[in-house]
Each structure stands twice: as C-alpha cells, then as structure tokens.
Amino acid sequence: MDAAKESLALSADGLAVEIIDQTKLPRKLEVIRLSEPTEFFEAIHKLKVRGAPAIGVCAALAISVFAKRALKKDPAISSLTLANYLTEQALYLESSRPTAVNLDWALSQMLDCIKTASHLSAPKLQETLQRRALEIYEDDISRCRKIAEAGFPLIKESMGILTHCNAGRLATVKYGTALAPIYLAHERGISLKVYADETRPLLQGARLTAFELTQAGIDTMVLCDSMSSILMSEGNIDMVIVGADRIAANGDSANKVGSSNLAIVANYYKVPFYVAAPASTIDLSARSGKEIPIEMRDQEEVRSMWYKEPMIYTRAQIFNPAFDVIDASLITGFILDSGLITQDFKEGLAHAKR
Amino acid sequence: MDAAKESLALSADGLAVEIIDQTKLPRKLEVIRLSEPTEFFEAIHKLKVRGAPAIGVCAALAISVFAKRALKKDPAISSLTLANYLTEQALYLESSRPTAVNLDWALSQMLDCIKTASHLSAPKLQETLQRRALEIYEDDISRCRKIAEAGFPLIKESMGILTHCNAGRLATVKYGTALAPIYLAHERGISLKVYADETRPLLQGARLTAFELTQAGIDTMVLCDSMSSILMSEGNIDMVIVGADRIAANGDSANKVGSSNLAIVANYYKVPFYVAAPASTIDLSARSGKEIPIEMRDQEEVRSMWYKEPMIYTRAQIFNPAFDVIDASLITGFILDSGLITQDFKEGLAHAKR
Numbered sequence: 001m002d003a004a005k006e007s008l009a010l011s012a013d014g015l016a017v018e019i020i021d022q023t024k025l026p027r028k029l030e031v032i033r034l035s036e037p038t039e040f041f042e043a044i045h046k047l048k049v050r051g052a053p054a055i056g057v058c059a060a061l062a063i064s065v066f067a068k069r070a071l072k073k074d075p076a077i078s079s080l081t082l083a084n085y086l087t088e089q090a091l092y093l094e095s096s097r098p099t100a101v102n103l104d105w106a107l108s109q110m111l112d113c114i115k116t117a118s119h120l121s122a123p124k125l126q127e128t129l130q131r132r133a134l135e136i137y138e139d140d141i142s143r144c145r146k147i148a149e150a151g152f153p154l155i156k157e158s159m160g161i162l163t164h165c166n167a168g169r170l171a172t173v174k175y176g177t178a179l180a181p182i183y184l185a186h187e188r189g190i191s192l193k194v195y196a197d198e199t200r201p202l203l204q205g206a207r208l209t210a211f212e213l214t215q216a217g218i219d220t221m222v223l224c225d226s227m228s229s230i231l232m233s234e235g236n237i238d239m240v241i242v243g244a245d246r247i248a249a250n251g252d253s254a255n256k257v258g259s260s261n262l263a264i265v266a267n268y269y270k271v272p273f274y275v276a277a278p279a280s281t282i283d284l285s286a287r288s289g290k291e292i293p294i295e296m297r298d299q300e301e302v303r304s305m306w307y308k309e310p311m312i313y314t315r316a317q318i319f320n321p322a323f324d325v326i327d328a329s330l331i332t333g334f335i336l337d338s339g340l341i342t343q344d345f346k347e348g349l350a351h352a353k354r
Numbered sequence: 355m356d357a358a359k360e361s362l363a364l365s366a367d368g369l370a371v372e373i374i375d376q377t378k379l380p381r382k383l384e385v386i387r388l389s390e391p392t393e394f395f396e397a398i399h400k401l402k403v404r405g406a407p408a409i410g411v412c413a414a415l416a417i418s419v420f421a422k423r424a425l426k427k428d429p430a431i432s433s434l435t436l437a438n439y440l441t442e443q444a445l446y447l448e449s450s451r452p453t454a455v456n457l458d459w460a461l462s463q464m465l466d467c468i469k470t471a472s473h474l475s476a477p478k479l480q481e482t483l484q485r486r487a488l489e490i491y492e493d494d495i496s497r498c499r500k501i502a503e504a505g506f507p508l509i510k511e512s513m514g515i516l517t518h519c520n521a522g523r524l525a526t527v528k529y530g531t532a533l534a535p536i537y538l539a540h541e542r543g544i545s546l547k548v549y550a551d552e553t554r555p556l557l558q559g560a561r562l563t564a565f566e567l568t569q570a571g572i573d574t575m576v577l578c579d580s581m582s583s584i585l586m587s588e589g590n591i592d593m594v595i596v597g598a599d600r601i602a603a604n605g606d607s608a609n610k611v612g613s614s615n616l617a618i619v620a621n622y623y624k625v626p627f628y629v630a631a632p633a634s635t636i637d638l639s640a641r642s643g644k645e646i647p648i649e650m651r652d653q654e655e656v657r658s659m660w661y662k663e664p665m666i667y668t669r670a671q672i673f674n675p676a677f678d679v680i681d682a683s684l685i686t687g688f689i690l691d692s693g694l695i696t697q698d699f700k701e702g703l704a705h706a707k708r
C-alpha cells in the first residue's frame with residue numbers, strides 16, 4: 001500500500017487490511033495491519049481508521065480477511081459454518097460505531113453476498129467475498145473521483161474554503177469527499193486557501209486535514225471551531241464544504257459534531273454550505289435527522305485525552321456527542337458522485353441512491 | 355486573601371498583589387505574589403490573572419504597589435519623580451492586552467489620580483493612590499453584586515444556562531459578571547444547570563468555570579464549543595449569559611472568541627442571549643464593534659500549549675484571535691450593575707456609563 005496516496009488497502013496476501021493509524025498523525029505516518037475481528041473493532045471504535053467511507057470499506061475488506069483466515073485455519077470448513085461465522089462477525093463490527101451509515105451499508109453488501117453465494121463451496125465463497133470487497137474498495141475510489149468532478153465547477157480562483165473535521169483522503173480510500181473537489185482544483189492549477197476547523201474533541205481537522213492538505217502543497221490555515229464567525233464576518237470564507245456520516249431522505253445530514261453550528265453561522269453570513277458524500281451515505285430509511293442515532297463517546301476524550309493533565313475538574317460532567325445533524329434548510333447543495341443537487345433534495349437524494 | 359472567595363487582593367503590607375495563578379487551575383489553587391512591573395505584565399499577558407474586570411483591578415492595585423515600593427526603596431523620592439515613574443509603568447501595563455477596555459479604564463483612573471495628587475508629597479501621593487486602587491477594588495465587588503441582582507429576575511427554577519469562557523468569580527475580584535446572577539440564584543435555593551463551553555484555545559470554561567461552579571455546588575456540564583447547536587436543538591438551553599471585554603456605544607460587544615458564533619446559534623434557536631458586565635466595560639468612544647481592536651495571540655496556544663505533543667503539522671498556518679465581536683442585533687439584553695437593558699441599547703449604555 002502507498003501510504004502517501006491511500007489510507008487503507010487489502011494486504012497482498014489477503015490476510016489483513018493495512019491502514020494508516022490515524023491516531024498517530026501528524027506525528028508519524030504509520031501503517032498497521034489488522035486481521036482479527038477484535039483488532040478491526042478496536043481500530044474503528046478508537047478511530048485508527050475513521051471517516052464514514054473509509055470505515056465502510058475497511059469493514060467490507062475485514063469480512064474478506066476473516067473468510068480467508070478461517071479457510072486457512074481450517075481448509076475443510078463447510079460453507080455453512082463459514083457463512084455463519086462471517087455473519088456473526090459482521091454484526092459485531094456493525095456495533096463498533098452507530099452513526100455512519102456507510103458501515104451498515106458495506107456490511108449489508110457483504111451479508112447479501114454471503115447469502116447469495118452460500119450455496120458455493122467455502123473456497124468459492126471466500127473468493128466471491130474478496131471480489132465483492134475489492135469492488136467496494138474500487139467503487140469508493142471512483143465515487144470520490146466523481147465527487148471531485150461534481151464539486152469542481154463550484155471552485156473559483158483565490159477562494160477561501162472552510163471545512164470541518166476530516167473528509168479528505170484519510171476519510172476515504174483516496175481523494176476524499178469534501179476535499180476531493182479541492183484536490184482536483186489544486187491539480188488543475190487553481191489557487192485557493194483552505195481553512196480547517198481543528199474539530200474538538202478529536203482534532204481531526206488539526207491533526208489530519210491540515211496534514212494531508214499541506215502535504216499536497218495546498219495553502220492551509222487551522223482555526224479553533226469557535227473562530228469561524230470572525231473569519232466570515234471579515235469576508236474570508238467563500239464556501240463551506242463538509243462530509244457526512246448519514247444523509248436522511250429529506251436532506252438532514254449527520255456529520256461530525258460542530259457541523260450544525262458551522263452551518264448556522266454560514267447561513268447567517270450567507271456563505272454557501274455544501275455537503276459532499278458518496279451515495280452510500282444516503283439513508284432513505286431515515287426520513288429526517290430525528291431518526292439518525294447519535295453516538296455518545298467517552299468523557300475522557302474531552303477531559304484528558306491529548307493533554308499533559310486532565311483539564312476539567314473531576315466533579316463536573318461532560319457532554320460528548322460525536323455528531324450533530326445539519327438541518328436540510330441550512331444546506332446549499334449536495335456534492336454527490338452522481339452530480340450536484342441544489343434543489344428538491346428529497347427527490348434528488350432518492351434518485352442518487354437508486 | 356481568601357482564595358476560596360477572592361481571586362486577587364492587595365497584600366497586607368501593600369507591597370504586592372496576591373492573585374490566584376489561573377494557569378494552574380484546575381490542578382492546583384495556588385496564590386502567587388506580584389510586585390515588579392514585569393511580573394504584572396507577564397501575569398496579565400500570560401493570563402495568570404484574566405477576565406476583563408480582574409485585570410483592570412489588578413492593574414490599579416499594581417500602580418499602588420509600585421508607588422509603595424518606590425517610596426520604600428528611596429524614602430526621599432520627589433513627588434514628580436514618583437509621578438513620572440508611575441505614569442511610565444501605567445503605559446507599560448496598558449500594552450499587555452489590547453482588547454479589554456477595563457484595563458485602560460482602571461489605569462486611566464490611576465493616571466487621573468496621579469495628576470490630581472501630584473502637588474502632594476510623595477508619601478501622600480502614595481497613600482492617595484492606594485486609597486483609589488482599593489476603591490476600584492471594592493467598586494468591582496459591589497458592581498458584581500449589583501449585576502447579580504440585575505440578572506437574578508431572569509433566572510427561573512430548573513433552567514439550563516449556557517456560558518462561554520469564564521466570566522465568574524475568577525474573572526473579577528468576587529462573584530463574577532455572567533456567573534453572578536447564577537451564584538445569587540443558587541444562594542437563594544433555585545436549582546439550575548450550567549453548561550460551560552470549554553472555550554478553545556485557552557480552555558477557560560473547562561479549567562475555570564467548571565472548577566468554580568462545581569466548587570460552589572452548582573450542577574455543571576462542560577461541552578466543546580462546537581456542541582451548543584445539538585444542546586439547543588434538544589431544548590436544553592433556556593438562556594445564554596456571557597461576559598464582555600469591551601462594549602461599544604451601539605451595543606456590539608467584544609468577548610472571548612466564539613461568543614459571536616454562540617450568539618448566532620442562540621439567535622437561530624431563539625434562545626435569549628445576555629451580556630453581563632460592569633459599566634467600566636462600556637467604551638462609548640468605540641461607536642461600533644468595528645472600532646474595537648482584536649488581540650491576535652501566539653499560534654502555539656492552538657498548536658501545542660496543553661498537549662503532550664504538537665497537534666498541527668508544522669507547515670500549516672494557524673489563526674488565533676483572542677476575541678470576536680457579538681453583533682448588537684444578536685443580544686437580547688445587557689445585565690449591568692445599573693440594571694437590565696433590553697431595548698434602546700445606545701441610550702441605555704450611554705446612561706449606564708454616566
């Protein structure tokens with residue numbers, strides 16, 4: 001795997017997934033191998049691999065890895081035993097993070113594949129699963145490329161673009177979602193400046209977005225999440241682009257906590273606000289944001305995680321939702337692999353999902 | 355000085371100011387002594403003492419300390435030499451932080467006092483200055499008490515109140531500004547819940563507000579600055595109260611960066627947003643927020659200050675304004691020592707300042 005371009009890949013022997021350990025950035029660009037179910041669960045839960053598209057792809061590859069390892073351990077395993085084992089592991093991985101629908105989506109793709117191919121021999125089943133996982137992998141790359149093309153026309157010379165969290169190449173296999181049009185514009189010689197919210201509490205903007213953009217030679221400035229109003233009031237921001245973890249049928253979009261605050265501030269200053277995502281992020285079964293489950297995470301992420309010492313007196317409580325929901329009315333448009341949607345979100349999203 | 359009640363005081367011998375070193379909180383409640391001009395400058399600049407009212411009081415007491423020390427060092431010092439020396443030190447301290455007008459205000463009170471009393475002998479001048487500084491000190495306590503009374507009627511049983519930064523007892527001599535009505539309501543048996551923005555980058559909410567409120571037995575929950583939208587969307591916040599560092603004649607109010615974002619979000623959810631401050635925070639010479647200077651601070655506060663290691667790749671730039679300006683149109687009312695203003699801000703502020 002080329003860690004300068006890809007954030008994860010199936011290992012050459014098919015027995016592991018290689019990922020950039022994102023908890024080590026920006027200090028160290030380290031690639032680790034995941035092979036056991038508990039390793040995948042922990043990697044997803046602890047955000048070693050993160051970003052809605054990337055965790056979907058990672059989970060799909062994980063099922064392929066589990067199949068190959070099970071077959072290696074017991075070459076005589078029956079197709080039924082293998083299918084049951086893999087189904088169980090898929091449900092286990094699904095519980096690692098509740099908000100991003102791509103994880104559900106990728107695992108249900110693999111579960112469908114298990115069902116459809118369960119009449120085959122165990123080796124054939126394994127081959128089929130590996131093929132399907134690699135399709136999902138390649139599909140992510142191609143969808144991000146299409147998102148880049150769909151968003152590209154929005155970007156003009158010398159723009160200031162603000163983003164929240166990391167929806168860049170590290171959040172996908174390659175290219176990214178929110179950052180994909182930015183990379184494409186940069187490739188095509190358009191000069192722009194990206195403002196990256198640091199994104200508390202896990203600092204994905206500070207640690208990851210600033211890292212990947214500056215490495216690509218793009219002019220990048222980090223701000224605290226609370227500093228967007230002053231930037232917008234001074235006219236520095238021409239557009240906001242963020243990713244999404246789940247888009248409801250009406251356009252309400254769950255994304256990293258703070259996205260909703262940012263959308264409200266952008267709306268106040270009349271700065272266009274776009275959500276970029278592949279179709280796998282759309283969840284038509286959620287009619288609105290009210291039906292999207294919001295993951296609550298450990299208080300220590302806010303109190304002490306990065307610090308030399310705990311920053312909050314022990315008697316105080318801490319609120320730590322991982323996501324919030326951007327109301328559809330605050331969204332200017334969706335930058336999807338199927339193209340740009342700037343009106344009739346409900347119809348457009350239903351169409352894109354088909 | 356009783357560090358459980360006061361955040362700063364003139365030492366018994368008048369030769370130093372004792373302050374709680376706020377950079378050590380919440381780990382340690384440590385009182386330090388300031389006596390040399392460079393110690394005061396550094397304490398204010400590095401936020402060992404902070405909060406617009408507290409730094410004003412601290413600077414006033416500093417001038418009294420410098421006078422007493424100069425006289426101790428040279429009992430034969432002339433009144434003129436002393437006055438010149440003190441004037442010079444006042445200008446030096448004024449440059450330690452540009453946004454909070456209370457620092458200017460307190461120092462100009464002391465400068466006026468130097469001028470008026472310069473015909474006296476040096477010992478008499480020193481006595482006069484100490485008396486004036488202690489008046490400013492007592493005045494801060496009494497103004498905060500009046501702010502508490504002015505804001506108290508707004509608070510109802512079981513309210514959720516959100517605040518940003520620290521405008522509590524640690525930001526003043528005693529009681530606080532934004533937190534003063536909350537303390538008073540708590541004293542009077544009203545149960546409420548305070549939500550404290552952690553307040554990046556210097557974490558005054560996490561470190562200081564959560565500390566002082568929980569120590570006082572008030573139910574407190576810390577959130578990241580980006581989490582107010584989700585709380586408000588769920589109906590948890592009935593009111594926002596923040597302090598101010600400078601209030602322009604039209605009501606635009608400079609306060610800790612992020613206050614403007616918060617006011618925009620509160621406005622979106624129709625949550626009342628109040629600014630609490632003593633009259634010394636009003637600067638009628640600034641017609642609007644555009645005329646308030648905004649202090650830019652060191653990038654390392656965002657990149658590395660509290661962390662085990664730097665969190666932002668070295669090639670990325672960092673934006674770090676210390677304040678932003680809340681547009682007057684987003685403010686429901688001002689809680690001042692002279693009472694509550696909820697309309698005709700311009701007239702009300704001009705009247706309060708008189």
